[in-house]
Amino acid sequence: xxxxxxxSLTGKVALVTGASGGLGKHFAETxxxxxxxxxxGARRADKVAEVVDxxxxxxxxxxxxxxxxxxxxSIRSAFAAVxxxxxxxxxxxxxxxxxxxxxxxxxxxxxxxxxxxxxxKGSWMVSQEMATRLVSANLAGSIINIASILGxxxxxxxxxxxxxxxxxxxxxxxxxxxxxxxNIRVNAIAPGYxxxxxxxGLLQSEMGQKIISRIPQRRTGELSDLDGPLLLLASxxxxxxTGAIVPVDGGHLVNSL
Numbered sequence: 001x002x003x004x005x006x007x008s009l010t011g012k013v014a015l016v017t018g019a020s021g022g023l024g025k026h027f028a029e030t031x032x033x034x035x036x037x038x039x040x041g042a043r044r045a046d047k048v049a050e051v052v053d054x055x056x057x058x059x060x061x062x063x064x065x066x067x068x069x070x071x072x073x074s075i076r077s078a079f080a081a082v083x084x085x086x087x088x089x090x091x092x093x094x095x096x097x098x099x100x101x102x103x104x105x106x107x108x109x110x111x112x113x114x115x116x117x118x119x120x121k122g123s124w125m126v127s128q129e130m131a132t133r134l135v136s137a138n139l140a141g142s143i144i145n146i147a148s149i150l151g152x153x154x155x156x157x158x159x160x161x162x163x164x165x166x167x168x169x170x171x172x173x174x175x176x177x178x179x180x181x182x183n184i185r186v187n188a189i190a191p192g193y194x195x196x197x198x199x200x201g202l203l204q205s206e207m208g209q210k211i212i213s214r215i216p217q218r219r220t221g222e223l224s225d226l227d228g229p230l231l232l233l234a235s236x237x238x239x240x241x242t243g244a245i246v247p248v249d250g251g252h253l254v255n256s257l
Contacts, residue, residue, distance in 0.1 A: 007235045008034060012234075013037050014036040014092070015039040015041055015065075016093040017067060017092075018069070020044045023095055023146065023191070023196065023223070025051050030231065033060060038055065040055070041066075041078055048066075066078065069118060070117045076129060088137055089133070089141070090140065092126060092130050093234075094123040096119075097119045097146065101161075111160060116164050119167075120168060123145055130143060131175075131182070142184075142233060143187075144187055145186070147168040147172070148161070151245075172188040172245060180242055185241065187241055189246050190246065191221065192221055192249025193212070193221060195223075196223070203220055216250060216251030216252070216255055218250075
């Protein structure tokens, strides 16, 4: 196998959750550019259609699929639709998530449940559905969870998000251990501050500049900085990797306290 072939996703079927914009949109585009047929999953049908059109117009292959990761029936229906149209999903990127920016004293039960139902339980239910189908079909697969450096370290005002992402880190390791015998690899990417339309204003503010000053590389990440780790974990190049948490943060996690 050549180096180029190691990272190729030709013939693979991938599902990206929360792919109507931001990181998820970019993940879907990157997987398609590497040769995968990509199912773009999210609740916002109009935005999903735009992502699919962009991928197909660029020469890739993509389909839209309605997906609410907090609803098990929606998850089952999405996998069934993708399997019928493209074949079994063998690569899954659990990207769907919400932030919940509240202090601990302000956090309500409803806010806590909303963040955990999407970020942690949603990723669990999607992973379980995929693994169940792969085991039944005796197929190998790769699950890539999107964690965060806030799953390893903390900052004020994002309690629920941080704890949910810490859960993603531990869930990744636990599933990797259980599913290794089925040849299902489970790894995670832990992004640091990556500039998107949603956080650009914050990062350009005075507070944002203070955050950037704590990053050893003294810059925020670009979406393209996630391409290498994503393709590594999705492809056969990482065939002997499972249970790994890969920080992509400019050295933020290793900065001194």
